[in-house]
Each structure stands twice: as C-alpha cells, then as structure tokens.
Amino acid sequence: DAGVTQSPTHLIKxxxxxxxxxxxxxxxxxxxxxxQQALGQGPQFIFQYYEEEERxxxxxxxxxxxxxxxxxxxxxxxxxxxxxxxxxxxxxxxPDPSGANVLTFGAGSRLxxx
Amino acid sequence: QQQVKQSPQSxxxxxxxxxxxxxxxxxxxxxxxxxxxxxxxxxxxxLIAIRPDVSEKKExxxxxxxxxxxxxxxxxxxxxxxxxxxTYFCAAKxxxxxxxxxxxxxxxxxxxx
Numbered sequence: 107d108a109g110v111t112q113s114p115t116h117l118i119k120x121x122x123x124x125x126x127x128x129x130x131x132x133x134x135x136x137x138x139x140x141x142q143q144a145l146g147q148g149p150q151f152i153f154q155y156y157e158e159e160e161r162x163x164x165x166x167x168x169x170x171x172x173x174x175x176x177x178x179x180x181x182x183x184x185x186x187x188x189x190x191x192x193x194x195x196x197x198x199x200x201p202d203p204s205g206a207n208v209l210t211f212g213a214g215s216r217l218x219x220x
Numbered sequence: 221q222q223q224v225k226q227s228p229q230s231x232x233x234x235x236x237x238x239x240x241x242x243x244x245x246x247x248x249x250x251x252x253x254x255x256x257x258x259x260x261x262x263x264x265x266x267l268i269a270i271r272p273d274v275s276e277k278k279e280x281x282x283x284x285x286x287x288x289x290x291x292x293x294x295x296x297x298x299x300x301x302x303x304x305x306x307t308y309f310c311a312a313k314x315x316x317x318x319x320x321x322x323x324x325x326x327x328x329x330x331x332x333x
Contacts, residue, residue, distance in 0.1 A: 110263070139319065148226075148309050148323030149264065162318050196263050198319075206252050206319035211263030 108133065110212035112197050118218045119187050127182040127215045131199030135210070138180040140172060141196040143214070149196055155180050156203045184217075192219045222247055224312050226324025233331050239297040241327045243310035246291065251315040255284065255295045256323075258307045267308070268295070300331045 111130045119125050131138050137156045141149035151164040155174035174180045178199075184191055194214040201208060225244045233239045243253075252271055256264035270277045270284045270293065277284045283296040297304055307328050311321040 137319070146326070148311075148325050149321075150323070151320045154318055154320065162320055164320070198263075200319050203318040206254070206313045206321065207266075207269060209266065209319050209321070211256075211265065213261065213263045 110135075110197055110199050110210050112195075112212040112215050114215055115213070116216045116218075118220060120220050121187055121189060123187050123219075124183065124185045125187060125217060127184075127195050127197075127217070129180045129182070129197030129199075129212060131178050131180070131197075132210045135199035135201050136178050137200045137203045137205070138174060138178065139198045139200075139209070140180070140182045141198060141211075142166070143194040143196055145193070152182070154203065161203055187219045189219050192217060222314075222322050224310055224322050224324045226310050226327060228327060229325070230328045231330070233300045233329065235300065235302060235331055235333050237300050237331075239295075239300045239304065239329055239331070241295045241308055241310070241329070242292065243294065243324050244290075244292045245312055247312070247314065248291070249314050250312040250322075252313040253284070253286065253293050254311050254313075254321070255282075256309045256311060258309065258326075264309060297329075300329075302331045302333050305329055305331050 139154040140152040143149040153163045197212045254269035255267045257267045258264045281298045286293045310324040
C-alpha cells in the first residue's frame with residue numbers, strides 16, 4: 107500500500123520563476139495538507155484541501171496557491187519565487203479533514219531558489 | 221499564542237540512556253499533542269500522541285508526560301538506541317481546527333553507541 111508520494115523530489119529554480127509540486131495521497135485518504143519546512147525548522151502549515159476546495163490556510167501570501175483534483179491528488183503552486191522560498195515542501199494526507207491522528211506525510215519536494 | 225516552544229535544539233545521549241525533549245505552549249485551545257520523528261530525507265512520521273485529559277501515555281520505549289496546568293509536555297525515550305538518532309518534533313492542534321498542526325522547531329537527537 108503506497109503512502110503519500112510527492113514529485114519531484116528535488117528541483118532548482120531561479121528568483122521570479124514559478125514552480126508546481128505534486129502530491130498523491132495515501133490510498134483511502136481524501137484530504138491533503140501542504141507544509142513548508144525551512145532548513146533546521148519545524149514544518150509550517152500552508153493550506154489544506156478537501157473536496158477540491160481550500161478549507162484552511164496558514165500565514166502564507168497569495169503567491170502560494172493549490173489545487174485538488176477529483177482523484178484527491180493535489181498540486182502546490184508558488185509564483186514569483188523568492189530566495190526565502192527555498193525549503194522542503196511536505197504533503198500530508200488524512201482520511202478526513204479532522205483526522206490529525208492519522209496524518210501521513212510524504213518525503214517532500216526540496217526546492218532550491220537561486 | 222499559536223507557538224509551540226521546543227527544547228533543547230540538540231541532544232546527545234549514550235546508548236541505553238534516557239532522552240528527554242520538552243515542549244511548552246500558550247494556547248489553551250490546543251486539544252491534541254503529537255510527537256513526530258524525522259530521519260534525513262524522509263517526511264515526519266507520527267511517533268506517539270496525547271490528548272490533554274491524560275497525564276501520561278506510554279508506547280514501548282516512548283512516553284509522553286503532559287502537564288496541563290503548566291502547559292508543558294515532554295517526550296521520554298527510554299533505553300535510547302543509535303537507531304533513535306533523528307530529529308523529533310512536538311506539535312499541537314487547535315480544537316476544531318481540522319488537522320492543521322503547529323510544530324515546534326525540532327530537536328536533533330544523536331545516540332552514541
């Protein structure tokens with residue numbers, strides 16, 4: 107049973123560019139959350155998607171946007187990249203929006219902005 | 221008020237020793253406190269969790285102690301092993317806040333043989 111899968115695993119962009127990160131949730135999970143983990147820090151909540159809608163959002167600017175597809179997979183888009191956007195981006199899935207005790211994280215996509 | 225403060229930043233323990241990591245919070249609306257373990261190149265994995273109506277929870281070598289009045293909780297790893305070397309994060313969830321977690325900054329644990 108595959109867990110949460112994310113792609114790409116690593117990528118390098120330059121300032122001002124745009125990036126799209128992808129996530130497939132664990133089988134049986136319909137809710138996807140995205141977190142940003144800067145080097146040496148704990149993950150910070152970006153937003154959560156359920157039923158193809160953004161349900162909750164953390165303190166991130168509008169440059170960060172997302173999407174959820176009918177098959178529950180999700181994308182994270184970041185526009186106008188800044189050096190400070192360099193981080194590990196984690197996708198987490200759960201069987202429902204309140205299932206914190208069964209939140210499963212992927213291995214992440216490491217973004218480097220030059 | 222939504223912060224979770226974690227200490228120490230790093231910890232070195234000898235094999236067989238006890239590792240203790242502490243976290244403190246301010247928001248009394250938190251209703252779920254998990255601990256996550258993260259190995260290099262991997263995502264965080266749930267280790268053990270507790271709700272505020274319980275003062276202690278034990279799973280194998282891992283124990284959470286919870287002090288509601290002091291707004292503090294801690295992770296104890298008994299008989300620490302080199303394989304426990306990882307970064308540990310405490311976290312908290314606001315009641316009714318879906319599954320948005322507020323994470324501490326992490327503790328890098330090294331268990332020396």
